Amino acid sequence: MKKIALITLLSFGLLLSCSKDSDVTSSPDSNTNLKAGNLLTTGASARDLLSNDNFDKLLIEIDYVTGFAPTAGAIANFEEFLLARTFKQTIEFRYSAVPATNEESLTLQEVVDLEEENRNEYNNGSTLAVHIFFADAPSEGDADNSDLVTLGAVYRNTSMVIYESTVKQMASSSAAITTEEIETATLLHEFGHLFGLVNLSTQSVNDHEDAEAENHCNVDGCLMRAEIQFGASLLKQMQQNASKGLESVPDIGPECLLDLQKYGGR
Secondary structure: OOOOOOOOOOOOEEEEOOOOHHHOOOOOOOOHHHHHHHOOOOOOOHHHHHOOOOOOEEEEEEEEEOOOOOOHHHHHHHHHHHHHHOOOOEEEEEEEEEOOOOOOOEOHHHHHHHHHHHOOOOOEOOEEEEEEEEOOOOEOOOOOOOOEEEEEEEEOOOEEEEOHHHHHHHHHOOOOOOHHHHHHHHHHHHHHHHOOOOOOOOOOOOOOEOOOOOOOEOOOOOOOEHHHHOHHHHHHHHHHHHHOOOOOOOOOOHHHHHHHHHHOOO
């Protein structure tokens, strides 16, 4: 991952939104039984994602609207993270271009509907499938003229959305940050929630959940801190990391690492 000093962009807020399964519904489908393993609550597949007990291959389907595909660098960083934190040695990425949404903004339910329409890969044998949609419209939760914006959200056990239009807008506002860094931070944080962090269908080894921010860590500097939701706090942490010669994107903290090991990871 690139080492950069993030000085500008302080006028923006970063919200890595972690949606609950009660927010989404599924329409009836004749193949529901085949998809059942991918329709569970967020964090329910933590052990399957981290260990090789039931699945030894990870297949990540990336659906994107043309012009909103992720950068190669962010996906490389993402793969490095997965290899470091899980016991998976076989990780495959499959890309599919999907039609433009033609929406000014997207509700989470609309994201779910788009997944059901476009997703091709589901668990099969010893292969565990994850779906990530790179959207061409922002989240409906982003208020007009607000500094608080949503970059990504997880829902269910193998589903994620990245609001790539928002990522690009933020990156274009400053010469000190790139699309790759924003994508990397968003992907890693959100996948941490698919790993069950913090207390999502799992129970932590030690109590480190932020009392004021459900399912986030209270350890300073951790990637899973709720402070990553706010631009000034996140950028301050990334700037401090870069000034010390460390990777600018925050890493998983010690308490979250203990949890990952408990759930079957490294």
